Amino acid sequence: MLGDSTNTDHPGSGPDPGNQHGKSAWRTFFVNARATLPRAVHAAEAEQIAVHAVAVAQSLAPDRDVAAYAPSGTEPGSALMLEALVAAGFPVILPIMRPGSALDWARFEGAAAFRQARFGILEPAGPLLGPGGVQSCGLVLVPALAVDRTGTRLGRGAGFYDRALGALAHRPPLIAVVRDEELVDHLPADPHDVRMDGVITPSGGHIRLPAGVEGTEGA
């Protein structure tokens, strides 16, 4: 149930947001939690995420390109997410890390056309589309360590997505992909943080944000 999945409902299971903890304490908490997740659970969740990603694309981005990410390590999702989107007819583009924590984009042409980039992340080896390449997408699936109910996203701390998305004149719907426990009541936010319009979790599917936040119900 939505209201039961927040760590702030369970004192001791996450940094106390009212207790001087900044983003790095939250990052450590979620990275460590992901590291303890059994492989079989990750794989089962990745199957659910792939199904939800296709459903969200069909609802928000029919006949449009989808910007996604190539899940690596303990990140939610797997190559299944990309394959399912392609099988459902969605052209997929993926982020390319550029100097200065900037992002470019390139078309996903299948796992055989990947090259190994920094941080163990796989990137398409094909031509770059330019930083604005993401603007023509009908949906951006955004990697995150956690998201709160107002749409604040916690990333891995380099500011890639905040820079890339914050600079766009036109922003497609932004949907973060996290585990159920990573949708929380409150995360620390900075002025540069770009808010998410929704989130996909394995059990919850697509949840629009803000969700269940006092004063924003039905917004």
Ligand SMILES: Nc1nc2c(c(=O)[nH]1)N(C=O)[C@@H](CNc1ccc(C(=O)N[C@@H](CCC(=O)O)C(=O)O)cc1)CN2
């Ligand atoms: N699959 C995937 N692709 C992605 C992202 C992502 O989160 N997931 N990104 C989302 O932005 C960008 C890459 N951003 C990243 C930012 C930091 C680290 C990282 O591992 N940082 C180290 C510490 C930093 C360092 O070594 O200097 C760490 O977390 O331990 C990895 C990716 C673009 N592509």
Ligand SMILES: Nc1ncnc2c1ncn2[C@@H]1O[C@H](COP(=O)(O)OP(=O)(O)OP(=O)(O)O)[C@@H](O)[C@H]1O
């Ligand atoms: N639009 C921006 N312009 C300039 N600097 C930025 C911008 N967005 C973020 N930064 C800088 O990037 C650094 C990381 O920001 P933050 O902690 O919000 O990253 P994140 O959202 O966790 O990372 P990522 O987007 O890579 O997953 C900070 O030093 C921040 O000041």
